Amino acid sequence: MLDNFKVFITAAEQKSLTNAAAELEMTIATVSRRVHELEKELGCELFHRSNKGLTLTPAGQSYYEETSGFIHELDVRLLNLDNSLHSLNG
Template identity: 40%
Template sequence: MRYDLTSLEVFVTVADEQNLTRAAARRNLAVSAVSKRVAELEEEVGCALLVRYPRGVGLTPAGQALLHYARQLLHTLHQMENELSE
């Protein structure tokens, strides 16, 4: 599997905001772009990551697992960038 870092960042933002519209505003993206990124991740992992509600979203168990690992990965990459820039 090949995961796109931007899609993982968008997914983390969606999880934080629990709302696609707010996540899109925070990332300066169209809602359709955020939705497409999440749909691509769901296709990549082969299951739903979000439960869609009338006024927001929640994480499925798979979404919670992905969020955990995505946060770790993004944190590690940030640390690497900081160390290499010194």
């Protein structure tokens, strides 16, 4: 579920599944499926989808505000841990 939140947050910040897929180095289909899985788990739509891109629904905005800081911080901590572990091996 945490990976799906990362996909959701990236899509929200990019306002595009295509741009989120590029940033995450995933296919558009994978990003779309991950967002759909998260919406199903949460029981609500997170985005309004249109040919102009994505906009957050009220529920999506709430989830974004509540989770984005934690997910970004987790990414930084995991990167730092990875760097520390690799420097110990070197």
